[in-house]
Amino acid sequence: MAILPITVLGAPILRQETVPVAAVTDELRDLADQMLETMHAASGIGLAAPQVGRTERLCVVSVDDRTYTLFNPEIVAREGKLRWEEGCLSIPEVFGWVDRAAWVKVRALDRTGAPIEVEGTDLLGVCLQHEIDHLHGKLFIDHLSFLKRRQALAAWEEEKAKYPDLLRILKPGDTDTPRHAQAADGEL
Ligand SMILES: [Zn+2]
Numbered sequence: 001m002a003i004l005p006i007t008v009l010g011a012p013i014l015r016q017e018t019v020p021v022a023a024v025t026d027e028l029r030d031l032a033d034q035m036l037e038t039m040h041a042a043s044g045i046g047l048a049a050p051q052v053g054r055t056e057r058l059c060v061v062s063v064d065d066r067t068y069t070l071f072n073p074e075i076v077a078r079e080g081k082l083r084w085e086e087g088c089l090s091i092p093e094v095f096g097w098v099d100r101a102a103w104v105k106v107r108a109l110d111r112t113g114a115p116i117e118v119e120g121t122d123l124l125g126v127c128l129q130h131e132i133d134h135l136h137g138k139l140f141i142d143h144l145s146f147l148k149r150r151q152a153l154a155a156w157e158e159e160k161a162k163y164p165d166l167l168r169i170l171k172p173g174d175t176d177t178p179r180h181a182q183a184a185d186g187e188l
Helices: 026-041 122-134 146-162 178-183
Strands: 046-048 058-063 066-079 082-086 096-100 103-109 115-121
Touching: 026 046, 026 058, 026 066, 046 122, 058 122, 066 115, 066 122, 082 122, 096 122, 096 146, 103 122, 115 122
Parallel strands: none
Antiparallel strands: 046 058, 058 066, 066 103, 082 096, 103 115
């Protein structure tokens, strides 16, 4: 088990399309476990493979004490609308209100390779949409209006200096500042 470095905005891999997983192997289960450990170390509630420098179509989500490992996740139904203030482990200290579907149904393979469906509203629904966006090279700032996006990128320009290699290195016991938890429901 290991905590992995998190790629931050500017790293090309965050903009790449991921590759569907052909079969859920022990190696991929290990990767999922490391992603979960990394996500918890960063006090996050979701993490997608490109955020740890990988191209597999895989994300992990942990909301309301329920944890999901999702291979090849796909939104198969969505309904309604909501606005949610989002953050991202790959864009620390930057937040923005995003329009999302109020409810989504996701089809994926679980850690045994079996097909599963996950339905989510509120934070779980938002997290699923945010992580699946990551698997297609999309970030929450892409959903912001021109002006809000420009503000977010300006805020990031200052933060970015902390990550000279576009990597965020976490140590066990590292947690985000309480401000994060107050500003948003968790980084994704
Ligand atoms: Zn994110």
